[in-house]
Amino acid sequence: MVKKFTLTVNDHEYELINKWKADFNLSSIFRDAVLEKISVKERIENETATAIDFFKLIERLQKEKNENNEYIFTIAVKDATKWVSTAKYQDLIYLETWKPPYDGTEINTKKLITDPTLGSYFKQIIQRNSEMAASLNSKYLNNCAKTWFNIWSQSVSQCWKDIKAKL
Structure with missing residues (x-):
């Protein structure tokens, strides 16, 4: 036909x-x-x-992805606890009401790194990591930087919640 x-x-x-x-x-x-x-x-x-042995390839890439996610988690928590331990009281209070610069579901890189209180800190963190540094040339944080930011934010919030309860 x-x-x-x-x-x-x-x-x-x-x-x-x-x-x-x-x-x-x-x-x-x-x-x-x-x-x-x-x-x-x-x-x-x-x-x-x-x-290509797709099973082995997928297994290897999944392992690398998990290791990378664990690495990002570890450095984000470490950065968060270090920031909280050196932050001024006013910065912690500022962070309580601070809203990340989302454009829809994405975090606007320029707005993040130009925030008057936290911008220089975020810029320094993003610059030190080659995977996250690519975000400085884009409008939005890349996946690595966004993952770091989300874990960092949750960690800082939890630390501050624990500290504030004892103040």
Whole structure:
């Protein structure tokens, strides 16, 4: 059974094709070009599937991801406890009502690092870590920096809650 496809082209392409359509079998050209692309894609898919042990690759990458997440967690908690232990009382009070500079669900990097009270601290932290430093050139924190920030925020809040209860 024969099925039809619609080919969309711009005005200029339409004029050219229309001008020369009597000289070409457009269906055959389209079919051959698409089948060639599909053939290449299938060959790549098949050869990469046999060349790579996906189970081992996924296992290794999952381990690396977990190690990276553990590393980020560890440094974020360490940074948070260090910050709380050296923070001024006014900074801790400021942090209680401070709202991170979210644009929707993303944290705005420029607004974060220019905050009058916490900005220089966040900028210093982001600069010291090569993965997070890439955020300085983007509008929003990257995943590494965002993960660090979220863990840091939770850790600082918990530390301050514990300290404040005893003041």
